[in-house]
Amino acid sequence: MKTATTEKGIRFIDLFAGLGGFHVGVSQLGHRCVFASELDEGLRDIYAKNFCLAPEGDIRRIDERLVPDHELICAGFPCQPFSRAGKKKGAKCPSSGRLVDEIFRIAEAKQPKYIMLENVPDVISIEEGKFWEYLVGGLARMGYEVDYKVYTPREFGIPKKRKRIFIVACKSGLQHFKWPAPEMGERSLRSIALKSNDQHNAISKEKEFALSCWQDFISQTSEFTSLPILASEFGATYPYNKKIKTVKEMSAYKGAFGVSLQDCKTWASVQEKLPKHSRNENGKASPRVAEAIQYSREIYNRHSVFLELWKNDLKGFPSSWTKFEWQGDREQANIWKHIIQFRASGIRIIKPDCAPSLIAMSTTQTPILGEERRYMSIKEAAALQSLDMLDFFPDNNSKAFKALGNAVNALIVKEIAKELIH
Incomplete structure (x- = not known):
């Protein structure tokens, strides 16, 4: 399948968009986001300010036929049901465990060449691997070859250990694809701090x-x-x-x-x-x-x-x-x-x-x-999520850290997308 392009590269959509980690990483390669969705109203407003693109709301209410044509689906689908903090409810979770079905629904309608997903590593083992079989099997039935890898930001020179799983899928196979193996010197947390000219609050x-x-x-x-x-x-x-x-x-x-x-x-x-x-x-x-x-x-x-x-x-x-x-x-x-x-x-x-x-x-x-x-x-x-170039964040400290904790690391996304999109 030949990849359709625009003047700025391929078109992609950003599902469960959050603060826009996928948007930042993929757009830095010259590709263009044509659609986004995010359930949280406050994050939708911030996304619109940062990217001049207003996300749609609840993905379950979106008519897949009205989603613009695109070549890449990006989705950091909700991780809570699969994390230890979410008590590993997995696909049984009624609120978000099967939101991957919404990704399948849009992919079936629009047939994009590429898919990139991100979640917590526990998604592989939840329910004795049944959810993982469901996820990979669903993509395979639509004609995608699938691969995955667990990374930490630390492997990309960012002083943060949290592991995340990245999943890639391609209609024409993954023979061309190679997982990035960065050889970057690790920055210290202090070096990140000294670069910031934010207002700083002293401890009491x-x-x-x-x-x-x-x-x-x-x-x-x-x-x-x-x-x-x-x-x-x-x-x-x-x-x-x-x-x-x-x-x-x-x-x-x-x-x-x-x-x-x-x-x-x-x-x-x-x-x-x-x-x-x-x-x-x-x-x-x-x-x-x-x-x-x-x-x-x-x-x-x-x-x-x-x-x-x-x-x-x-x-x-x-x-x-x-x-x-x-x-x-x-x-x-x-x-x-x-x-x-x-x-x-x-x-x-x-x-x-x-x-x-x-x-x-x-x-x-x-x-x-x-x-x-x-x-x-x-x-x-x-900066720990490679999102410090954004101009707008939640102004409430708790909401900002929660959004950043749920965000996809933009640098890792960029390095993977660089190898995936050909």
Whole structure:
């Protein structure tokens, strides 16, 4: 089949368009987007501002006969049903698990030469591979040869690890196609940050003080662990591996930060003095939490003289600030040389050469660039998806990071499309 072209290359459509990662990557090769669809009204407005093309809404309501002719379908179909966060509901998910049928419907009507899809790698194994068979089988029945590969942005020089599966299909076969094997030096997250001239928001003095306290902890104890360190367990002695039956028995122990429980007369008063993570079962913890409790108490026993004074500064902190998880560089024992995240589960220290996953998050959960002592900006997060050239993003921090987390990486798209479209 001969590929039809326009003055600017082939025509493509962008389904489940989001912020337009496919649009950016493919159009950079000189090809022209002639149609887009996106369910989210806010993202439709932003897409229209960025690309001067107003997307249609719900793809299920689009008449495939009215979709303009095109040679390439691009679709980052919704990944939630296939991801771990989506509990792997797969094709059974009633809201979006079978939205690939909409891609099939348009492909059947318009017979484009090429198809490019993107999703999470779990799409292969969900439902023991049944959905993957359904997807590949559907494309094969329409005459497409199909191939796939899992990439991370890190392989393309971008400091981000999140794996994604890219699927390509071609009516005339894939003999011409070769998956890109980039040999690009990796950029550091700091180099991306320094390129950005966005407005930057400094962290609060309270957070800076909390991090300084934890830096003192590291400097004095040299304790590193991937398990959460629970400061509220420093000095605690209550049993965490069994459920105590009476208040009188529990009163012999110490609760959060070593506070005595001897004056407690009711379970309510006991629970007030226990760490939050141990309140539900009168002290008994889940196996994962119990492991962290045990390790935290061992740390306290090794450094009790220092920690007896140190822990006093943490007593007034929010509960999540008293939990600390090191995923950083063990050769660099300096918090401020890392990426930092204040999460509901605690403070997490992350290696400085790789960004955490971009997800919907409040302003306070946004990754912190330690050396800058400030939050990562939306534009910097966009650079991790090769979308920093866009002029418009959701102005709400949570919505912006959610959209960027769901976005397709434009650079990877460009490199694949360069090999696919002949």
